[in-house]
Amino acid sequence: MGVAIDIILLLFLLSIAFAACVTRNLFSAAMLFGIFSLISATLFVVLDAVDVAMTEAAVGTGVSTILILITLASTGYRVSPRPAGRQVLALAVSVVLGATMVYGTLDMPSLGSPDAPVHTHPIAQYYTEVSPVEMGIPNMVTPLLASYRGYDTLGETAVVFTAGIGVLALIGRRRRKDPLPIVEEFREGGANRHRVLRVISKQLIPPILLYACYVQAHGDFGPGGGFQAGVIFASGLMLFMLLFGVEHARRIIRPVVLEKLIALGLLIYGGVGLVNILQGGAFLDYRTLAHDPQHGLHYGILTIELGVGITVAAVITTIIYSFASHLRDHVMQRTLRLRQGADAAQTSPESGA
Amino acid sequence: MEFLGYINYWVFIVLMMSGFYLFLSARNLVKKIIGLNLFQTSVFIYYISTGKLRDGSVPIQTEGIESYSNPLPHVLILTAIVVGVASTALGLSLILRIKDDYGSIEEDEIDAQDVLS
Numbered sequence: 001m002g003v004a005i006d007i008i009l010l011l012f013l014l015s016i017a018f019a020a021c022v023t024r025n026l027f028s029a030a031m032l033f034g035i036f037s038l039i040s041a042t043l044f045v046v047l048d049a050v051d052v053a054m055t056e057a058a059v060g061t062g063v064s065t066i067l068i069l070i071t072l073a074s075t076g077y078r079v080s081p082r083p084a085g086r087q088v089l090a091l092a093v094s095v096v097l098g099a100t101m102v103y104g105t106l107d108m109p110s111l112g113s114p115d116a117p118v119h120t121h122p123i124a125q126y127y128t129e130v131s132p133v134e135m136g137i138p139n140m141v142t143p144l145l146a147s148y149r150g151y152d153t154l155g156e157t158a159v160v161f162t163a164g165i166g167v168l169a170l171i172g173r174r175r176r177k178d179p180l181p182i183v184e185e186f187r188e189g190g191a192n193r194h195r196v197l198r199v200i201s202k203q204l205i206p207p208i209l210l211y212a213c214y215v216q217a218h219g220d221f222g223p224g225g226g227f228q229a230g231v232i233f234a235s236g237l238m239l240f241m242l243l244f245g246v247e248h249a250r251r252i253i254r255p256v257v258l259e260k261l262i263a264l265g266l267l268i269y270g271g272v273g274l275v276n277i278l279q280g281g282a283f284l285d286y287r288t289l290a291h292d293p294q295h296g297l298h299y300g301i302l303t304i305e306l307g308v309g310i311t312v313a314a315v316i317t318t319i320i321y322s323f324a325s326h327l328r329d330h331v332m333q334r335t336l337r338l339r340q341g342a343d344a345a346q347t348s349p350e351s352g353a
Numbered sequence: 354m355e356f357l358g359y360i361n362y363w364v365f366i367v368l369m370m371s372g373f374y375l376f377l378s379a380r381n382l383v384k385k386i387i388g389l390n391l392f393q394t395s396v397f398i399y400y401i402s403t404g405k406l407r408d409g410s411v412p413i414q415t416e417g418i419e420s421y422s423n424p425l426p427h428v429l430i431l432t433a434i435v436v437g438v439a440s441t442a443l444g445l446s447l448i449l450r451i452k453d454d455y456g457s458i459e460e461d462e463i464d465a466q467d468v469l470s
Contacts, residue, residue, distance in 0.1 A: 010364045013398075017371040017391060029387050040394050047405045048412065048422040052430050056397070059438045064390060067438075071383055071445045075458045079381045090377035098370040102363055110358025112407035118423055119406055128412065128421045138414040140424040141431070149428060156432040163439030170446040222413065227435045312435055319442040326449055 002046060009043045027069075027077045034065035050223040051141045054215070055231055062235040063316055066242070070323040074330045136294050137220045137301070145225060146301040146308075150284040154269055157308050161266050164315030168259070171326045172318075198243050208236035216309045220298070226305040230312025237317050246324035255321055258314045265311025269304050276300075361402055369395035380460040382448045386441060393437050400426045 013036065020032040037060025044053035109116035118124060127144055135143040145153055216229030241249040273283040281288035286300025372395060375388025404426035412424040448458055455463050 006361070010361070013368055014364060017368050020387065020391060021371050021375055026381065026383055026387075029384060033387050033390055036391060037394060040398050043398060044401055047401050048409060049401045049404070049427045049430070050411050050413075052397070052401060052427050052434065055431055055434045056394075059434050060390075060394065064438050064441055067442055067445055068383065068387065071448060074449065075383060075452050079379070079384060080459055086380075087378045090374050093377060094370040094374040097373065098366050101366045101369075105359060105362040105366070108362065111361045111402055112358065112405045112409070114406060114420075116403070118403050118426075124423045124425065127424055132414040140412040140414065140421065141427050144424050145428045145431065153432060156436055159436050160439045163436075163443045166443045167446045170443075171449055223411075225431075227431055231435060231438075315439060319439070319446075322446070323442070323449075326446075 005046055006043075009039055009046065012039050013043070024079050024081075025077055026072050026079060030065060030068040030072060033068065034061050037061045037064065051139075051225065051228060054223055054228045058228070058231040058235045062238065063231065063320070066238060066320070067323055070327050074327050135297055137298070139220060139222060139224075141223070142219045142225050142305070143297070143301060145227075146304050147284075147286060147297060150304070153304075153308065154273070154284070157266055157269055157311055160315050161262060161311055164262050164318055167319050167322050172322050201239060201243055205236055205240050208239065209233060212236060212313075216305065217302075219305055220301065226308025227312055229305075230309045231316060233309070233313040234316035234320070237313075238320050241320060241324060246321060246328055250321060250325075253317065255318065258318045258321070261310050261314035262318065265307045265309070265314065268307030268310065272300055272303050272307070362399070365395055365399040365402070368398070382451065382458045382460065383445075386444050386448070389444075390437075390441060393433075397430045397434065400430050 016032050016036045016039065020029050020036070023029050023032070037056055041053045041057040041060065044050070044056060114120075127140055127148070131140055131143055131148070132138060135147070137143050212229045212233035215224035215232060216226065217224075219225035219228075237249065237253065240252075272286070272289075276285050276288050277283055279288035284300075284304075287293035287296045289296035289299045369392055372388050372390070372392030375391060376385050377388075379385050379388060404423040406420055406422045409420045409422040410418045412421040412427065414421075451463065452458050455466055457463060457466075
């Protein structure tokens with residue numbers, strides 16, 4: 001049964017990748033990428049990676065696809081035809097590289113084989129056998145992420161932080177001296193369009209946000225943690241923004257607050273490390289946080305997961321706000337230009353007469 | 354089953370190479386980003402599948418289950434996905450600025466403008 005599901009999913013993935021390569025329309029390429037992510041999330045469940053599947057479903061299908069679509073809305077959907085020579089060269093390079101890798105796989109252990117180095121290495125046994133006893137946490141992914149590889153995760157959180165700052169610097173809110181006059185049609189954020197879609201989707205937002213909080217808090221016992229909760233929370237907010245417009249969303253969660261939260265999450269993470277040093281332990285050695293070392297581990301992991309969750313949710317929401325505001329400015333400038341053009345065309349014959 | 358193990362790897366390679374082909378051949382910058390994302394997701398699938406253990410289970414300790422898949426690739430990819438979307442957003446925002454300044458996101462047209470100026 002598992003094998004059949006595996007093969008069907010792989011066939012889906014292959015046909016989607018093929019379609020994405022041949023299509024000339026960027027809109028379909030973006031949607032195909034969204035479906036590709038959703039199917040790969042399903043494949044992750046088959047391959048036992050439930051935490052990863054959760055994240056991929058929220059990020060790949062939700063956030064990435066929406067970001068690409070927002071970009072396309074201001075850049076256009078059509079692709080100009082490509083010269084054949086370059087395509088042939090690209091195809092040749094890809095085929096040669098792929099064939100080399102296929103040759104490389106012949107020496108690899110087959111999928112799921114218990115003799116593979118990834119399963120026989122002592123560290124793998126440590127993570128699956130010693131870790132639940134040492135940590136007292138059933139989900140092996142959470143302590144591995146937050147404690148054994150705590151430095152790594154601190155670095156990753158810093159990368160997410162930096163990317164958020166980068167997007168803000170590139171297309172974030174510019175403090176204009178003369179803010180664009182808001183065109184009436186945009187004030188309501190399309191509140192009168194798609195009424196059925198709006199009413200139905202509105203019901204989904206509170207469960208999504210509540211589920212994100214559950215995933216955040218329950219990461220020790222079930223699939224979940226800071227990264228997963230952060231992206232799920234951000235995609236809930238994104239749904240709100242899609243339904244009610246970015247102006248409305250920005251009035252409810254202000255960009256100024258989000259900017260502070262981006263830094264706060266990373267500060268919580270680093271702060272826990274500093275507290276550990278002050279308590280006489282090493283950086284990010286949570287055992288010093290409480291009298292019972294295992295309780296200390298639990299407190300430490302929960303706190304840094306919270307920091308990760310705050311930073312990730314704030315960064316992704318900020319990114320989506322920035323993209324949507326950029327698009328709104330773009331559309332409004334175009335509307336104003338068109339309107340000025342129309343006004344000029346109306347007034348010029350009168351002045352001539 | 355032995356044969357099937359290899360089929361999986363080969364499918365990942367084909368997926369990865371189709372992303373790579375898109376990245377190399379496209380002259381439209383957004384399409385390049387889509388290609389990079391396909392490439393990235395295929396690497397994720399490959400990584401996760403190396404952690405899979407036949408008859409293994411989800412790495413959450415449960416009574417009565419002896420063997421678990423390796424959680425290490427899961428952790429690595431979990432963070433990579435979130436970092437991936439953040440860097441994709443950075444790339445897309447660069448594209449938006451290019452569009453603002455050059456009025457195009459086709460590589461050739463941008464190059465032509467750079468030569469002229």
